[in-house]
Amino acid sequence: VQDSPFFNSLSALEFRPEFDRIQNPQLLQLIRGVTEGQAKRLVALTFLTLFRLLRYVSVIEQRSIEGDLDGRRFVTGTLQFTWAVLRSDARALTQRLSDRARELLADSFDRELSRIPASAISERFPAMLADAHHLRGIRGALEGVAANLRLEMRRVFEHDLPAPDSGATENEIRLRCRAAAAHLRPGLQNSILVLGAALGTRLDEHGVFDDHAERRLMSDRLRRDIWMFAQIVRAFCEKARNAGDHQERWNDASPFAFVGEFLSYFRAMGYPLVRAADYVRLDPFLESLERIRDVDRIDPQRIANAAEEGELFRTYLLELFENIGRRDELQDLPFDRRAAAMALRLYLGSH
Structure with a gap:
């Protein structure tokens, strides 16, 4: 991430190379295959954020289970803090994709089009038309990911999780946090698969999520x-x-x-x-x-x-x-x- 010339991380997300890594080789190759600069940045940003959100979900599940096994109390603060960070990162991604993806992709395509000499327009037209359709598909996938993620967050925080002042017990909070995380995980995973499909690759066939329970x-x-x-x-x-x-x-x-x-x-x-x-x-x-x-x-x-x-x-x-x-x-x-x-x-x- 740090050395990539195609990635400019958002300060709100604060990506760290030692933590935010994509290790699946097919997924890395898929990102490298996006040749247009702005599209590559947005795709990398989305994949990195979605995988980070999945790690938050794993932390929530693990902490809630640990509290059940050893009777550990006072895990509520840790769970609520993790949910708050998850929501903050999800909001940063959805705002970026909803507010800027369309404009960034259009401006980038316009710059590429402006570099073509007038004498080469006819020759380059089929390739540029294909690029436009490809970018349109990426834009639709990114905006779809943003809209779906926004709805998932509303469902989790307005329905699945108890309000801080609800008076819920420690045990009830752990159970509801675990259930909310279990409901959120497949939605995040499907968003990753959808973005891969928009880029022309079925990631479910390349071992991104190869666990039977996850499938x-x-x-x-x-x-x-x-x-x-x-x-x-x-x-x-x-x-x-x-x-x-x-x-x-x-x-x-x-x-x-x-x-x-x-x-x-x-x-x-x-x-x-x-x-x-x-x-x-x-x-x-x-x-x-x-x-x-x-x-x-x-x-x-x-x-x-x-x-x-x-x-x-x-x-x-x-x-x-x-x-x-x-x-x-x-x-x-x-x-x-x-x-x-x-x-x-x-x-x-x-x-």
Whole structure:
């Protein structure tokens, strides 16, 4: 990290070369393969932060277990301190990716484009177009990681963990901290896999998380998220079909407000899912949403197109849900539909 010319660490994260290391050779090669400078910095920043957050989770789990085994008291302060540091680092990453990733990648591409002589534009056009699509995929993955991480933090701190003034006992705090850490771990791991997929590599096939228990947790979380988002897509399709029935009035709210809401859900949950299996109709689906997001009048044809693409996407999600359930690590783990429904209500309430 210290010697890399492509990395400029954020002071808020304070990366240390002796602690913040990525040891998996495939992952290191993947980062080196990102040739564009700003993209490489953002990718390295995201990977390093996500792995650091996973180490925080391990510390929390270990400390809570140690308190149970030897009856050690007064571990609450250590656990709360670790959660506070985890939240601070997660917030620094999400702010960087949400506020700056799009601008940094666009400016970097603009500088590369400006260096091309006018006489070479035609020759370089296919390569630059491919680079633009590649950067667009990286940007989408980074923004998706940020949105998902923000939601995970809200769930942990607003629902899973007891408030400091709740009067919870030491034992209850340890148990809830351990449960919150267990819920957070697969979400962080899946974010790493999603970013790898956006860069063209399936990290789950290269031993990044090769423990059977970890694969089981990640697959179970992925299956749950797919089911949850399929329900969100179904609601979107219903609203899209009914939007054309609204009469335009000056004092009415826009009948298309649900499109912006759905896009925010998609960035936080849907994008990681389509990156996990490369949904082939992703671009037509997003284009159909953009066509009805910012309009001054109702266009029934555009609404119908969006609903049709939504139904195709939902069919894809349900097929993906079945395929994930057939994985070896999930053969003896039935899908808990009630728990998934509760998680969906919590997700919609915290968004």
